[in-house]
Amino acid sequence: MGKANPLMPQTVTVLDITTETPDVKTLRVAGKEGIPFDFMPGQCAMLSVPPVGEAIFSITSSPHCRDCLEFSIKRVGDVSGVLHELVSGRQLGIRGPYGNGFPVDEMKGKDLLFIGGGIGLAPLRSLIGYCFANREEYGHIDIVYGARSPADLVRKSEIGETWPEQPDSTVYLTVDAEFPDWSGHVGFVPSYVSELAFTPENRIAVTCGPPIMIKFVLQALEKLNFAPEHVITTLEMRMKCGVGKCGRCNLGSVYVCKDGPVFSLAQLNELPSEY
Amino acid sequence: MKKLLLKEKWPELWALLAHEGPLYLPVEEGSVVLYQLWQEGVKVNLEAVNSTVSPKDIFLPREETYLRYSCQGEMLDLEDVESDEPIIAFALHPCDLKAIEMIDRVFLNQDPPDALYKKRRENTTVVALACRQPDPYCFCGVFGIDPTDAPGADVMAYLTEKGLLLEEQTAKGKILLEKAAPLLEVEADETNITVDVKTQDFGLQVEGLPEDLQERFNDPVWDDLFRSCLGCGICTYVCPTCYCFDVEDYGHEEGGERFRCWDSCMFGHFTQMAGGHNPRPSRKERVRQRFMHKLCYYPETYGEIACVGCGRCLRSCPVNLDIVQAIKALGGEKVG
Amino acid sequence: MEEQISEQTVKVKKAVSQDLLGGRIDLLLGWEKGHYWWQSRPLFARSEKDLERLVWDSFCAVNLSRYLQDELKENKKIGVLVKGCDARAFNRLLQDRIVERERVILYGLPCPGMLDYARLTEEGGSDLEGIIEQDGTVILQTKEENKEMPREELLLARCRNCMHPDPVVYDQMLFTPLGDRERPEHFKAVEELERLSADERYTYWEKELSRCLRCYACRQVCPYCSCLECFVEQKSPRWQGRAYQPSENFMFHLVRAYHGTGRCIDCGECERVCPVGIPLMELNRKLIKDINELYGHYEAGLDPEQEPPLLTYRPDDPAAFSEK
Ligand SMILES: Cc1cc2nc3c(=O)[nH]c(=O)nc-3n(C[C@H](O)[C@H](O)[C@H](O)COP(=O)(O)OP(=O)(O)OC[C@H]3O[C@@H](n4cnc5c(N)ncnc54)[C@H](O)[C@@H]3O)c2cc1C
Numbered sequence: 001m002g003k004a005n006p007l008m009p010q011t012v013t014v015l016d017i018t019t020e021t022p023d024v025k026t027l028r029v030a031g032k033e034g035i036p037f038d039f040m041p042g043q044c045a046m047l048s049v050p051p052v053g054e055a056i057f058s059i060t061s062s063p064h065c066r067d068c069l070e071f072s073i074k075r076v077g078d079v080s081g082v083l084h085e086l087v088s089g090r091q092l093g094i095r096g097p098y099g100n101g102f103p104v105d106e107m108k109g110k111d112l113l114f115i116g117g118g119i120g121l122a123p124l125r126s127l128i129g130y131c132f133a134n135r136e137e138y139g140h141i142d143i144v145y146g147a148r149s150p151a152d153l154v155r156k157s158e159i160g161e162t163w164p165e166q167p168d169s170t171v172y173l174t175v176d177a178e179f180p181d182w183s184g185h186v187g188f189v190p191s192y193v194s195e196l197a198f199t200p201e202n203r204i205a206v207t208c209g210p211p212i213m214i215k216f217v218l219q220a221l222e223k224l225n226f227a228p229e230h231v232i233t234t235l236e237m238r239m240k241c242g243v244g245k246c247g248r249c250n251l252g253s254v255y256v257c258k259d260g261p262v263f264s265l266a267q268l269n270e271l272p273s274e275y
Numbered sequence: 276m277k278k279l280l281l282k283e284k285w286p287e288l289w290a291l292l293a294h295e296g297p298l299y300l301p302v303e304e305g306s307v308v309l310y311q312l313w314q315e316g317v318k319v320n321l322e323a324v325n326s327t328v329s330p331k332d333i334f335l336p337r338e339e340t341y342l343r344y345s346c347q348g349e350m351l352d353l354e355d356v357e358s359d360e361p362i363i364a365f366a367l368h369p370c371d372l373k374a375i376e377m378i379d380r381v382f383l384n385q386d387p388p389d390a391l392y393k394k395r396r397e398n399t400t401v402v403a404l405a406c407r408q409p410d411p412y413c414f415c416g417v418f419g420i421d422p423t424d425a426p427g428a429d430v431m432a433y434l435t436e437k438g439l440l441l442e443e444q445t446a447k448g449k450i451l452l453e454k455a456a457p458l459l460e461v462e463a464d465e466t467n468i469t470v471d472v473k474t475q476d477f478g479l480q481v482e483g484l485p486e487d488l489q490e491r492f493n494d495p496v497w498d499d500l501f502r503s504c505l506g507c508g509i510c511t512y513v514c515p516t517c518y519c520f521d522v523e524d525y526g527h528e529e530g531g532e533r534f535r536c537w538d539s540c541m542f543g544h545f546t547q548m549a550g551g552h553n554p555r556p557s558r559k560e561r562v563r564q565r566f567m568h569k570l571c572y573y574p575e576t577y578g579e580i581a582c583v584g585c586g587r588c589l590r591s592c593p594v595n596l597d598i599v600q601a602i603k604a605l606g607g608e609k610v611g
Numbered sequence: 612m613e614e615q616i617s618e619q620t621v622k623v624k625k626a627v628s629q630d631l632l633g634g635r636i637d638l639l640l641g642w643e644k645g646h647y648w649w650q651s652r653p654l655f656a657r658s659e660k661d662l663e664r665l666v667w668d669s670f671c672a673v674n675l676s677r678y679l680q681d682e683l684k685e686n687k688k689i690g691v692l693v694k695g696c697d698a699r700a701f702n703r704l705l706q707d708r709i710v711e712r713e714r715v716i717l718y719g720l721p722c723p724g725m726l727d728y729a730r731l732t733e734e735g736g737s738d739l740e741g742i743i744e745q746d747g748t749v750i751l752q753t754k755e756e757n758k759e760m761p762r763e764e765l766l767l768a769r770c771r772n773c774m775h776p777d778p779v780v781y782d783q784m785l786f787t788p789l790g791d792r793e794r795p796e797h798f799k800a801v802e803e804l805e806r807l808s809a810d811e812r813y814t815y816w817e818k819e820l821s822r823c824l825r826c827y828a829c830r831q832v833c834p835y836c837s838c839l840e841c842f843v844e845q846k847s848p849r850w851q852g853r854a855y856q857p858s859e860n861f862m863f864h865l866v867r868a869y870h871g872t873g874r875c876i877d878c879g880e881c882e883r884v885c886p887v888g889i890p891l892m893e894l895n896r897k898l899i900k901d902i903n904e905l906y907g908h909y910e911a912g913l914d915p916e917q918e919p920p921l922l923t924y925r926p927d928d929p930a931a932f933s934e935k
């Protein structure tokens with residue numbers, strides 16, 4: 001049976017853990033020969049620490065990084081809590097990759113608008129890394145990213161230094177309220193998107209973040225005349241198997257773990273709004 | 276050709292088959308009948324039509340351990356738990372076999388196949404038992420199931436006055452009957468086989484219902500249908516076509532196991548997410564999910580309603596919020 | 612079986628329709644027939660048309676007051692039909708501050724006991740076609756011949772043990788009260804278990820509970836299990852695991868039973884709904900019996916003013932359990 005059992009994890013080792021924000025840490029993990037499996041941006045993996053259990057997380061590193069997988073994990077419960085306590089050298093279980101991933105081929109030749117909030121940067125970061133690694137395939141890249149406070153912005157060196165330096169790309173940062181150490185934009189992500197007035201022509205928008213932010217970002221994009229086919233988002237549901245069997249992550253006959261978590265707004269409009 | 280196993284030789288057959296591997300058959304325990312492992316002294320009941328809980332747990336056990344872990348310092352060791360035992364599932368009724376075919380589509384035919392389920396399916400020889408007299412709860416006819424025929428079985432069995440008539444349908448079935456050969460009579464008495472068994476239909480008319488329901492996620496029916504629901508898991512646990520599961524660890528830091536176990540879409544925590552959000556926050560959404568899955572979502576993917584009319588939810592739901600009530604409320608009735 | 616609208620049903624309808632149609636209540640919790648003559652299921656009546664379906668017969672076993680917890684969130688005032696046990700369940704909810712008395716109108720139904728379909732088919736065969744009730748007896752109509760039996764012998768187990776068939780709390784009593792009953796066999800099963808050794812008892816319960824599906828129907832119908840969050844679902848600490856192991860079976864059933872000590876109203880709903888026939892009342896009655904022996908006779912749900920024994924403290928309370 002061995003590897004054939006899709007519920008059976010393999011082991012990987014924690015390379016290091018960095019603290020991103022008060023409740024988010026990034027784990028870098030690797031198997032004996034680097035990444036335990038190939039994947040595409042937007043796909044996820046089940047991480048497990050017995051006897052606490054398993055939980056699903058987006059792979060935040062780019063597929064081009066072959067020596068390790070990265071996960072940015074927000075502490076909300078049991079598994080995320082124990083993952084935060086791990087130290088480098090410790091082994092944990094992993095299985096995956098799960099989900100459909102972003103439509104990187106359909107996005108080719110287009111200008112891209114990435115809109116993220118808080119921990120929602122995790123899946124976007126993998127995609128952003130992928131697009132930068134294949135820079136010539138894509139048009140102009142805009143990244144709008146926000147969090148509650150400056151302290152809640154993850155990946156500060158990338159958003160502050162690496163990405164703005166990439167050719168033909170712009171990074172817009174915002175935080176929800178005024179902070180003494182913050183001289184950048186202040187305001188919620190959706191209104192920043194409206195303010196920046198992105199044009200829909202030849203542009204695909206991809207947004208990930210807390211449900212409430214996504215809701216308003218979608219409204220903002222609609223106002224800016226983005227066609228539903230050109231707006232892409234990811235959904236979060238409670239997941240146990242990741243392979244479309246355990247039955248809890250469906251929207252109608254669609255299983256978010258297998259058929260998602262990436263959907264276009266056009267697809268979502270066709271599904272029961274049970275998320 | 277059918278072969279006869281005289282009533283008085285049944286226990287000998289059980290003992291012989293149980294020697295080969297786990298033998299599951301309908302066992303009576305007080306007021307309930309459950310498919311259980313045969314052992315000396317259990318009360319086998321072949322007259323019962325539908326067991327209290329469906330025999331799906333032969334293939335999808337209530338609880339199934341699939342890995343053992345041990346952890347020493349930094350090292351984590353994960354080990355597969357496999358079982359290769361040949362299983363015999365005895366006296367499954369045609370509706371329950373049809374239900375297994377429905378689970379097969381999800382667990383075998385959808386990529387990736389479920390290895391645990393696949394193994395059990397492959398390792399199991401199924402002896403189906405034709406129904407002679409349906410239970411008052413049976414309505415398999417509504418879904419076009421013939422209660423005297425189970426095409427998916429390895430051996431087909433029929434109850435007669437004298438005993439059990441057995442007929443092989445597959446190579447696996449042939450092997451099983453060869454093992455049983457010493458106990459079987461050559462002269463088969465076929466006079467008592469009932470082939471024309473009719474179940475009731477409650478006036479149901481389900482053609483077109485799945486398509487109709489695709490537009491009815493927000494139908495006002497859902498605002499009231501759920502009210503009597505208690506929010507227990509009986510309906511999903513007794514049902515042969517329900518297959519949802521959970522995964523959990525059992526053990527301590529140094530060692531233990533991971534298992535999967537039955538779960539139910541009728542429970543609130545089934546979809547409970549971190550941060551307090553629940554996409555199905557009340558019984559309304561959960562009742563809708565259960566019935567929509569059976570009557571709309573499953574057929575959308577696989578072309579058939581995921582109910583075999585076994586009647587278990589009609590028998591066991593304490594408030595009779597069963598599939599027939601749902602179908603009727605949704606308009607799946609014959610007109611006139 | 613020919614549907615018989617009994618005189619009693621007519622009278623119940625009349626009583627409640629005045630209040631429902633007159634706007635005194637927004638919702639009436641009653642029963643209607645299910646698919647079979649032996650099933651009556653909850654009816655949520657809001658209109659005259661709904662009320663046409665109302666029945667009061669020998670199969671109205673479901674305790675409707677259990678729905679008040681949720682329905683009071685959506686309705687201002689609710690009418691409920693209550694049998695003896697249902698009324699005690701209502702008192703339980705009242706005492707646990709789950710319902711407000713003034714938002715509920717209780718229609719009291721003195722209850723002759725509900726019939727048990729399992730018993731009926733045991734006596735009349737699985738192809739039983741119907742029954743006819745004549746005061747105190749039931750005629751079982753089988754394909755071949757009719758069989759007459761005392762009604763008492765065909766009741767649900769819980770009704771055979773019921774001592775208070777008349778509602779103890781009500782706004783309107785719809786029929787003549789039947790009077791309390793003696794039930795000398797009430798603790799018989801418990802006494803038999805008490806005679807076993809600890810090991811034998813363990814084996815007994817391990818086997819019985821091994822059938823438990825953890826469907827939680829017993830908890831969902833239970834009038835004392837009205838907790839907004841049950842220990843079963845609590846996350847930290849995590850009390851209840853999902854494994855179908857003896858330890859987890861005992862965890863659920865023993866903790867639940869302890870939560871019901873001095874609070875269980877002896878209605879037997881849990882045992883009635885259990886799909887796999889686990890004798891849950893043997894566990895509950897054991898605790899009722901212990902409470903009686905330790906703290907004096909107490910029947911939960913009879914009087915909402917009387918504090919449950921485990922919620923009160925007296926310096927001379929016995930503490931036999933801590934002395935061993
Ligand atoms: C596709 C996808 C991608 C994701 N990517 C990321 C990511 O990149 N980073 C990230 O941080 N998160 C991500 N998440 C979210 C992450 O999966 C959850 O935060 C995680 O599962 C929480 O697990 P936990 O064990 O820490 O929480 P749990 O301990 O499981 O608890 C979380 C909450 O769930 C509820 N709950 C859980 N079990 C029960 C139960 N048995 N009964 C009742 N309530 C229960 C409780 O409300 C609890 O507060 C993603 C989720 C999905 C679906």
Ligand code: SF4
Pocket residue numbers: 503504505506507508509510511541591592593594595596597828
């Ligand atoms: S429909 Fe019936 S069996 Fe199912 S959860 Fe509701 S009350 Fe329980």
Ligand code: SF4
Pocket residue numbers: 510513514515516517569581582583584585586587588589597598
């Ligand atoms: S829904 Fe009810 S009748 Fe249909 S298969 Fe499931 S238990 Fe049987």
Ligand code: SF4
Pocket residue numbers: 830835836837838840841842843866867870871
């Ligand atoms: S078992 Fe205990 S915690 Fe759970 S609902 Fe009942 S009384 Fe409350």
Ligand code: SF4
Pocket residue numbers: 822823824825826827828829830881884885886887888889891
């Ligand atoms: S109703 Fe019966 S099977 Fe269900 S949880 Fe209670 S004891 Fe277990």
Ligand code: FES
Pocket residue numbers: 238239240241242243244245246247248249250255256257258
């Ligand atoms: S997580 Fe199991 S079906 Fe999607």
